[in-house]
Amino acid sequence: MANKHAALNTLIEPVVTAMGFDLWGVDYLAQGKHSRLVIYIESAEGVTVDDCASVSRQVSGVLDVEDPIAGEYRLEVSSPGMDRPLFTLAQFARFKGSRVQVKLSAPFEGRRKFQGQLAGVEGDEILLQLDGQEYCFPVESIEQARVVPQFDN
DSSP: OHHHHHHHHHHHHHHHHHTTOEEEEEEEEOOGGGOEEEEEEEOTTOOOHHHHHHHHHHHHHHHHHHOOSOSOOEEEEEOOOTTOBOOSHHHHHHTTTSEEEEEEEEEETTEEEEEEEEEEEETTEEEEEETTEEEEEEGGGEEEEEEOOOOOO
């Protein structure tokens, strides 16, 4: 699946960049007839619904020509939002100190889901603090990660 994501990133990023946005990440969720390709874009000026629609039209044209995904899928373009997904080590490093949810592709100590404070990045691993312990997870073992928004009362 990592190769599919890398290929989609390579195909989509030039289109998004040419339109003046940054590609935050691509998430392909293979679910038969209900598969989804979600493209997250961001900009210093913010992202509007019209921006998402414009990027969707442009990317859709490229995907129709290149046809990187077999079968039917739904294309979605969105801003990463406050509970933004994290895809790269650089993104994890940027959100050091934040609370994050991590879902691993294989169980570690009998569980796949962890939520704690992102302590940083070392090499190709993220450091997660929870319950007084620090866990190191190789980035390639992470199936999904998201920032957990914190609101001050």
